[in-house]
Amino acid sequence: MIEKKPPLTIRLCQPRGFCAGVDRAIQIVVLALKKYGAPVYVRHEIVHNRYVVEGLQSLGAVFIEELSEIPPEHRQSPVVFSAHGVPKSVPADAEARNLFYLDATCPLVSKVHKQAMRHQRLGRHVLLIGHAGHPEVIGTMGQLPEAVTLIETEADAASFVPADPAALGFVTQTTLSVEDTAGIIRALQERFPELHAPAAESICYATTNRQEAVKETAAGADLFLVVGAPNSSNSRRLVEVAERAGAAMSLLVQRASEIPWNEIGRISTLGLSAGASAPEIIVDEIIDAFRQRFDVTIDLAITATETEDFPVMRVLRDVELTAADMAFVNGAA
Numbered sequence: 001m002i003e004k005k006p007p008l009t010i011r012l013c014q015p016r017g018f019c020a021g022v023d024r025a026i027q028i029v030v031l032a033l034k035k036y037g038a039p040v041y042v043r044h045e046i047v048h049n050r051y052v053v054e055g056l057q058s059l060g061a062v063f064i065e066e067l068s069e070i071p072p073e074h075r076q077s078p079v080v081f082s083a084h085g086v087p088k089s090v091p092a093d094a095e096a097r098n099l100f101y102l103d104a105t106c107p108l109v110s111k112v113h114k115q116a117m118r119h120q121r122l123g124r125h126v127l128l129i130g131h132a133g134h135p136e137v138i139g140t141m142g143q144l145p146e147a148v149t150l151i152e153t154e155a156d157a158a159s160f161v162p163a164d165p166a167a168l169g170f171v172t173q174t175t176l177s178v179e180d181t182a183g184i185i186r187a188l189q190e191r192f193p194e195l196h197a198p199a200a201e202s203i204c205y206a207t208t209n210r211q212e213a214v215k216e217t218a219a220g221a222d223l224f225l226v227v228g229a230p231n232s233s234n235s236r237r238l239v240e241v242a243e244r245a246g247a248a249m250s251l252l253v254q255r256a257s258e259i260p261w262n263e264i265g266r267i268s269t270l271g272l273s274a275g276a277s278a279p280e281i282i283v284d285e286i287i288d289a290f291r292q293r294f295d296v297t298i299d300l301a302i303t304a305t306e307t308e309d310f311p312v313m314r315v316l317r318d319v320e321l322t323a324a325d326m327a328f329v330n331g332a333a
Ligand code: SF4
Pocket: 019, 020, 021, 022, 083, 106, 107, 108, 109, 174, 175, 204, 205, 206, 207, 234, 276
């Protein structure tokens, strides 16, 4: 007798997965490979996702951490800077080495760079709210000629001693927890009422929308899965948001093979989302893995519609990008 599969409702968050900045960065590498041929060098993981990195490697991309790793015989090959942004010293170094570089920094990260520079131009000491060591934080700090103070927690906000409390401005990393960041900003504003905010919100639309979608769907879920990498800041924040919003258990997984079936046991409601650097093809893989064990009903939880689309740089616009070129991340069209 065939055993009946237990029913499972998957609350599938929308929006989820790739944001416009990640999509653009991957397109830049794919188009550069089409236009110039392999190898195309990429400084740092183009986006924080192993599957994406390995997919691009199989097309001919070579990932490096420093420009000095490019062998002299490949100095004519393009080098792409990752979506997280780079310190100013990196393009300067590329120019000094006579390299041809393509900067895939997300335009929303570049906007934060500009806001931070504006604070300094106006004589303000910059407070950067973010996580130490994250490439975006390193990139933002590296835009500024003068020192920046990194604020990671409310405790940092409480202990910070400025030279001039009337001349302070803040920006934030784009992928932080909306709630935690609001707490840190409040703590700073209470101590320094003259603190200048950036002209526009630093946490980006994609981070905000994905957190909001998780918040709306996590309550009452027996399990909430976020597809993403451990070094992906926005993915990790989604796991925290799901926990806080009332999911009984919340986990980050990179592939279906990481789902801890023994721990999960019998569940009837699963929340599912993906970080901004996690490809849709993995979301499909995870749903398929659940279909093998459960009688799945998909409940699409739409909380926002995203229309953002960041064009690639002019030099790559003459190359056609087909659905087949992006099938390794988006699945078959
Ligand atoms: S998460 Fe936001 S800032 Fe980062 S690449 Fe995506 S859109 Fe840009």
